[in-house]
Amino acid sequence: MTQTLTIRRPDDWHLHLRDGDMLRAVLPHSAGHFARAIIMPNLVPPVVTGADAAAYRDRIRAALPEGSAFTPLMTLYLTENTDAGDVAQAYADGLIHAVKLYPAGATTNSASGVTDFSRVSHVLEKMAEIGLPLCTHGEVTDTAVDIFDREAAFIDRVLDPIRTAHPDLRVVMEHITTSDAVDYVLASDRNLAATITTHHLVINRNHILAGGIRPHYYCLPVAKRESHRLALRRAATGGDPRFFLGTDSAPHTDANKLLPCGCAGCFTAPNTLSILAEVFEQEDALDRLEGFTSLHGPAFYGLPVNEETLTLVRETPDFPAHIDTPDGPVTVFDPAMPLHWTA
Ligand SMILES: NC(=O)N[C@@H](CC(=O)O)C(=O)O
Numbered sequence: 605m606t607q608t609l610t611i612r613r614p615d616d617w618h619l620h621l622r623d624g625d626m627l628r629a630v631l632p633h634s635a636g637h638f639a640r641a642i643i644m645p646n647l648v649p650p651v652v653t654g655a656d657a658a659a660y661r662d663r664i665r666a667a668l669p670e671g672s673a674f675t676p677l678m679t680l681y682l683t684e685n686t687d688a689g690d691v692a693q694a695y696a697d698g699l700i701h702a703v704k705l706y707p708a709g710a711t712t713n714s715a716s717g718v719t720d721f722s723r724v725s726h727v728l729e730k731m732a733e734i735g736l737p738l739c740t741h742g743e744v745t746d747t748a749v750d751i752f753d754r755e756a757a758f759i760d761r762v763l764d765p766i767r768t769a770h771p772d773l774r775v776v777m778e779h780i781t782t783s784d785a786v787d788y789v790l791a792s793d794r795n796l797a798a799t800i801t802t803h804h805l806v807i808n809r810n811h812i813l814a815g816g817i818r819p820h821y822y823c824l825p826v827a828k829r830e831s832h833r834l835a836l837r838r839a840a841t842g843g844d845p846r847f848f849l850g851t852d853s854a855p856h857t858d859a860n861k862l863l864p865c866g867c868a869g870c871f872t873a874p875n876t877l878s879i880l881a882e883v884f885e886q887e888d889a890l891d892r893l894e895g896f897t898s899l900h901g902p903a904f905y906g907l908p909v910n911e912e913t914l915t916l917v918r919e920t921p922d923f924p925a926h927i928d929t930p931d932g933p934v935t936v937f938d939p940a941m942p943l944h945w946t947a
């Protein structure tokens with residue numbers, strides 16, 4: 605039995621670091637394992653201009669543990685007022701690596717997102733021209749659409765029309781949760797990829813709702829039925845370079861999770877790699893873990909792979925149930941299965 609597994613150092617292509625005290629509390633958990641991460645811009649207020657992104661990057665750098673080589677890859681939050689020239693300049697400066705599309709109201713801190721997609725088409729056109737990827741939170745917000753159908757509806761109503769109108773636009777479907785999304789990626793011939801989270805490889809909607817409501821498993825897009833989880837596992841472990849890791853580690857204090865209307869998000873940064881190794885071993889695909897965590901993402905984003913490595917050891921990992929932050933405890937995602945790999 606394999607006792608150690610050495611892979612190129614992973615990157616996280618979808619990460620929420622927040623700001624201030626929360627940033628300082630959660631950042632070491634990602635910086636300890638990952639070389640780089642695409643940093644989500646859904647702060648309050650959001651990161652909308654190049655100047656905002658530069659300032660946020662500097663706050664992240666200042667919060668890094670001594671000696672850490674972690675590189676934050678910044679993104680801009682697309683609004684109906686986004687200035688295409690500012691976006692292009694931030695990309696030319698090497699400051700940003702993607703622009704994030706949130707349909708207004710779709711998820712945590714998305715109030716400034718897009719309502720009328722025609723109002724951002726000039727920005728998308730510029731991005732297509734310069735090769736800057738668009739990352740999408742792929743859910744419609746139409747209250748008439750069932751929450752479990754919102755990802756599939758987004759593909760039909762929003763994403764496919766955008767890709768038809770802008771065929772050169774490079775798109776990452778973030779945190780996909782359905783076989784519909786997997787199939788849509790597989791049917792594409794170019795300019796499309798998807799991130800998959802750790803938790804969506806582990807939980808289905810029963811984890812949230814069966815035998816009592818479990819707010820710590822509530823995230824958006826919400827976990828779907830088991831057949832979708834199995835499709836995600838096949839996609840993640842199958843070796844196709846269009847699928848790569850975006851943990852979507854999204855810390856909220858327990859106080860904010862455990863409300864009558866609690867926040868969406870799973871905090872997976874501390875145990876993500878242990879869980880992924882477990883999942884890939886269960887699928888007899890440990891040899892494909894490196895592709896998913898360390899190779900496919902850089903290839904899509906046109907960045908070099910990391911030269912440093914990370915070694916996983918077959919040892920039962922020990923994780924706290926929660927981490928303490930000045931804002932209060934943040935519960936660590938519970939994979940509800942024994943883990944055998946320590947990163
Ligand atoms: N995934 C989540 O459930 N929450 C994210 C937002 C997001 O990625 O949609 C957050 O910022 O908390």
Ligand SMILES: [Zn+2]
Pocket residue numbers: 711741742778779824825
């Ligand atoms: Zn999202």
Ligand SMILES: [Zn+2]
Pocket residue numbers: 618619620644852854
């Ligand atoms: Zn997210």
